[in-house]
Amino acid sequence: MxxxxxxxxxxxxxxxxxxxxxxxxxxxxxxxxxxxxxxxxxxxxxxxxxxxxxxxxxxxxxxxxxxxxxxxxxxxxxxxxxxxxxxxxxxxxxxxxxxxxxxxxxxxxxTKTYETVVVFGASTDTYDRVGKIIKKGDYKGVTREVVEEALKGFRGKYRQMPPLYSALKMEGKPLYEYAREGKPIPREIETREVDVTELEISEWYEPGTHNHRWPVEEAGQAEKNVIGAVWEVAKSQTAGEKPDEAKIEKAEQETKALEDFSSKKREAEERVDDLVSDEQRAAKKAKANDGKAEPMMSGALGVKAPPKGKGSDLIPPPPGPDEPFPWEGKGPPACKIRMTVTSGFYVRSLCHDLGEKIGCGAMMAELARTRQGQxxxxxxxxxxxxxxxxxxxxxxxxxxxxxxxxxxxxxxxxxxxxxxxxxxxxxxxxVKTETEKPTQEEAGNQEPPKETGQVKEEVPKDTAA
Known part of the structure; x- marks a missing residue:
């Protein structure tokens, strides 16, 4: 047939x-x-x-x-x-x-339908499991009933704040560039109206019954301050209040100081590196290899395995069952949430905002789009x-x-x-054309390129979804 x-x-x-x-x-x-x-x-x-x-x-x-x-x-x-x-x-x-x-x-x-796994007890800079931990919270009182009550505020139409520490551009610049360059944080963050027609918990995981977990790496204090300032702007803007200017100014000053220190450190390292001559480098390389040719990759007759595309392995695999957990005891609960939403909806923002509303922090551990259109x-x-x-x-x-x-x-x-x-x-x-460098791909923030026989891509500079 x-x-x-x-x-x-x-x-x-x-x-x-x-x-x-x-x-x-x-x-x-x-x-x-x-x-x-x-x-x-x-x-x-x-x-x-x-x-x-x-x-x-x-x-x-x-x-x-x-x-x-x-x-x-x-x-x-x-x-x-x-x-x-x-x-x-x-x-x-x-x-x-x-x-x-x-x-x-x-x-x-x-409209699109998603299923996402939310882990409670910690917030990350990218709102998901591959970011850096910004803060942790007490999750002992988090139950299914508490989460279901909090979800009521996310149904229907409301204005959603996009993921803030991401490749999302603000005033023409990705937000992480403000932190790297020590630039002032924009005081107005654009929100977008979204419509959630379906939002329900499809599975609930009690503490100690799941393998989902927070990332191990924590952000540095200066980075935490910057992100905290950004969240302060977003929170006050959403609530219609004036942001804490002193807190924001302090974060900006610390970011600038961190950037100046990093810049001087790089310059010093480059000067030291220039003192090593090309002959010395070649001698060190020859000694390390002991005069032998570089070993080939394993395979029949020494043939190298074909390389994967540059966009193939962008996310580390989920942790194995034998890996240690980043907490003591049973750890936090988690749940799987099913939702049907309009275009432009950020699932990771929902996970983060849900944790903020409950008061313990939360992040996205998994995401699957089960339907788009027909x-x-x-x-x-x-x-x-x-x-x-x-x-x-x-x-x-x-x-x-x-x-x-x-x-x-x-x-x-x-x-x-x-x-x-x-x-x-x-x-x-x-509408993104195929000649533009794609920014971080956001679930719900989808824009098709013009029809083309070729595709271009730049690996996202940060590791968010």
């Missing part, structure tokens, strides 16, 4: 449209596109699509050919995404192929990422079936229809 489908596609069926894939944890959305392109480009299934593209290019004028950038000159399967997923998150990632990339803007404003995890229009790696005899029929579901719709889904007009009204500055 699969062979017959493959033969049919080789005979000229052009595969294009929209489908979804279950993105693994630790991988960027851009890396998923690159991996798909690397598999699709040489395949028989997508040969007709590339043949059509080649034919169209041959008909282009010399002016059109000169306008094509070097990046776009390579003949590749044109792909894009309908909203990025954070490296820490897994789940539904919508992909467009060929002409399907033109429909990706329809998903910019659609694409649902575990259904025929959402493939498993591992299927892409099993060979064309496995993924070809599944891709064809998923694209047929999209192309054979009697009409566009109601949600896609309603969002299409709204998407056209999104300011140009909010």
């Amino acid at each position: 699969r062979l017959n489908k493959l033969v049919r596609m080789v005979d000229g069926k052009i595969l294009e449209g929209v489908f979804a894939i279950n993105k693994p944890v630790g991988m960027s959305s851009y890396q998923v596109i690159r991996d798909c392109q690397n598999v699709f480009d040489p395949s028989a299934a997508f040969a007709p699509l590339l043949a059509r593209e080649k034919s169209l290019r041959e008909k282009e004028s010399q002016y059109q050919k000169r306008r094509r950038s070097k990046v776009k000159q390579d003949l590749r399967v044109k792909m894009g995404h309908g909203g990025t997923l954070d490296p820490l998150a897994s789940g539904v990632l919508i992909l467009g192929v060929g002409k399907g990339t033109k429909a990706l803007s329809n998903f910019l404003l659609c 694409f649902i995890l575990g259904t025929d229009n959402c493939m498993e990422y591992d299927d892409i790696l099993k060979g064309e005899q496995v993924w070809a029929s599944k891709i064809e079936s998923a694209l047929d579901l999209w192309n054979n719709q009697d009409a566009k889904p109601a949600e896609a229809k309603s969002t299409e007009a709204a998407a056209k009204e999104v300011p140009a500055a909010e």
